Amino acid sequence: MKYAIAFGVMSLVLAASSMLYPGVRWLLFWSALSFGMVALGYAGIGPRVFGKGRDGRISLPLKLLNLPYLTYTWAIWHLCRLLSREASFNQIDDDLVIGRRLLASEAPEGFDHYVDLTAEFEEPRPIRARPGYCCLPILDAGVPSLAELRGAVEQAAAGRAFVHCAQGHGRTGLFALALLLHHKRVETIEEGIGLLQNLRPAVKLNRIQVEFAHRYLGSSSPHNLSN
Incomplete structure (x- = not known):
C-alpha cells in the first residue's frame, strides 16, 4: 500500500x-x-x-x-545498470541462473526458459523471440497469484532457466525460491533465501513476499495438492 x-x-x-x-x-x-x-x-x-x-x-x-x-x-x-558493481546475473545451480533485466546483447545462451517477471518493462525483441520465453508480469515489490506462480514454476522447472525482474532482487528472489522448493533443493523458506543471498547478496524479499512464499509452500504440500 x-x-x-x-x-x-x-x-x-x-x-x-x-x-x-x-x-x-x-x-x-x-x-x-x-x-x-x-x-x-x-x-x-x-x-x-x-x-x-x-x-x-x-x-x-x-x-x-x-x-x-x-x-x-x-x-x-x-x-x-551503468553505476552498479553487482553482476548482471549469478548462477544458483546447474539449472538456475538469476539476474537483472538484460539488454539483448547481454543475454546468455543455453537456457530452456527465460522467465521475465517485470510488468513495467518491455522485453527486448531478440530475448522474447527465443524458445522458452515466459512472461509473468508482477508489480515491483509485489506478488502474483498462487496459481500463476505455481503454473510458471512448473513450466520453468523442466530444464535450465534464467529468471529476472528489473534488478534481480525481490520478484526474482521469490520466483527462484519457489523453483528451489519445487526441486527440493531447499526445504525451508529461510534456507532458500540464505542460499540465494549467498550467491546474489542483494536478493531481498519484503514482508509481503516472505508471507506469500510461506503460503505458496503450504499450498504446494502433498496434503493441500490432494484437496
Missing part, C-alpha cells in the same frame, strides 16, 4: 503543478495521469495497468498513457 500512497501523492503534486505552470500544463497533467494509474495498480488493479502481455510486449495505448512513468523507471534502470 505504501507504493500506492507514494505514487498517488506524486500524481496529486503533478496535477496541482499543472495548474501553476500553464506552459507545461499538458505534460504535467499527462504525468499526473500516468503516476495515478500506477498508484491504482498498487492499490489493487495489479500489473494489468501496464498492459504487458504474455509475449513480453506492452500494449501501445497503455504504453502511451504510462509513458511519463515508464520514462522515469527506464531512466532509473539504466542508471543502476
Whole structure:
C-alpha cells in the first residue's frame, strides 16, 4: 500500500503543478495521469495497468498513457545498470541462473526458459523471440497469484532457466525460491533465501513476499495438492 500512497501523492503534486505552470500544463497533467494509474495498480488493479502481455510486449495505448512513468523507471534502470558493481546475473545451480533485466546483447545462451517477471518493462525483441520465453508480469515489490506462480514454476522447472525482474532482487528472489522448493533443493523458506543471498547478496524479499512464499509452500504440500 505504501507504493500506492507514494505514487498517488506524486500524481496529486503533478496535477496541482499543472495548474501553476500553464506552459507545461499538458505534460504535467499527462504525468499526473500516468503516476495515478500506477498508484491504482498498487492499490489493487495489479500489473494489468501496464498492459504487458504474455509475449513480453506492452500494449501501445497503455504504453502511451504510462509513458511519463515508464520514462522515469527506464531512466532509473539504466542508471543502476551503468553505476552498479553487482553482476548482471549469478548462477544458483546447474539449472538456475538469476539476474537483472538484460539488454539483448547481454543475454546468455543455453537456457530452456527465460522467465521475465517485470510488468513495467518491455522485453527486448531478440530475448522474447527465443524458445522458452515466459512472461509473468508482477508489480515491483509485489506478488502474483498462487496459481500463476505455481503454473510458471512448473513450466520453468523442466530444464535450465534464467529468471529476472528489473534488478534481480525481490520478484526474482521469490520466483527462484519457489523453483528451489519445487526441486527440493531447499526445504525451508529461510534456507532458500540464505542460499540465494549467498550467491546474489542483494536478493531481498519484503514482508509481503516472505508471507506469500510461506503460503505458496503450504499450498504446494502433498496434503493441500490432494484437496
